[in-house]
């Protein structure tokens with residue numbers, strides 16, 4: 001029993017990766033990736049927005065949702081920490097199916113969000129970083145057909161979301177260098193194939209190091 005648990009311990013690999021701008025295709029990519037990768041789960045930043053009542057408002061009446069202050073990053077980090085401590089129990093608690101053979105356990109956490117690279121304590125935990133980017137007009141169009149709670153006010157995209165994205169992106173690029181930028185205009189299938197292949201290679205190389 002002891003030997004078995006030692007073997008499992010040695011061969012248990014934890015990997016974390018992530019994705020990123022509003023309507024770039026993060027949720028789409030993350031959920032498809034999750035379906036392809038055994039023992040994976042997703043923690044999405046969207047689930048950690050603060051209540052609307054505490055979100056700051058600028059002089060134009062625009063809610064300041066696209067900043068770290070609008071998010072319970074402490075709660076997001078606690079959730080990630082509970083995965084890191086015991087990914088097997090975390091998976092079980094999420095009722096996700098485990099699909100591993102004894103001695104070949106690899107746990108993958110997909111962290112998905114529009115503002116995750118900008119948060120240093122989270123950024124530094126990552127093994128691989130991907131950024132899905134789309135141009136202004138496509139982003140505006142996709143965003144226009146999405147309904148948030150609360151919904152975007154008229155002029156919100158041009159008056160707040162896009163300029164804030166440019167600032168967040170600049171800050172991110174100043175802080176983080178090893179990001180794989182992906183063209184979000186490519187087909188969902190091509191993007192998935194690329195990321196899945198990349199992640200699989202990384203896992204294999206990690207297993208080889210055990």
Ligand SMILES: Nc1ncnc2c1ncn2[C@@H]1O[C@H](COP(=O)(O)OP(=O)(O)O)[C@@H](O)[C@H]1O
Nearest residue numbers: 021022023024025026027028142184186187188
């Ligand atoms: N590669 C793609 N090509 C075309 N449309 C896409 C692609 N990826 C996502 N979409 C569409 O764009 C919209 C936003 O995608 P979503 O994954 O929710 O973005 P995000 O999570 O980054 O906000 C959805 O309607 C989705 O179907």
Ligand SMILES: NC(=O)c1ccc[n+]([C@@H]2O[C@H](COP(=O)(O)O)[C@@H](O)[C@H]2O)c1
Nearest residue numbers: 021022023046049065066114148149150
């Ligand atoms: N989920 C929410 O509570 C909420 C509310 C208002 C705006 N938003 C928007 O969500 C965006 C981030 O999520 P996506 O990356 O999925 O678009 C931000 O640009 C923010 O403006 C989310």
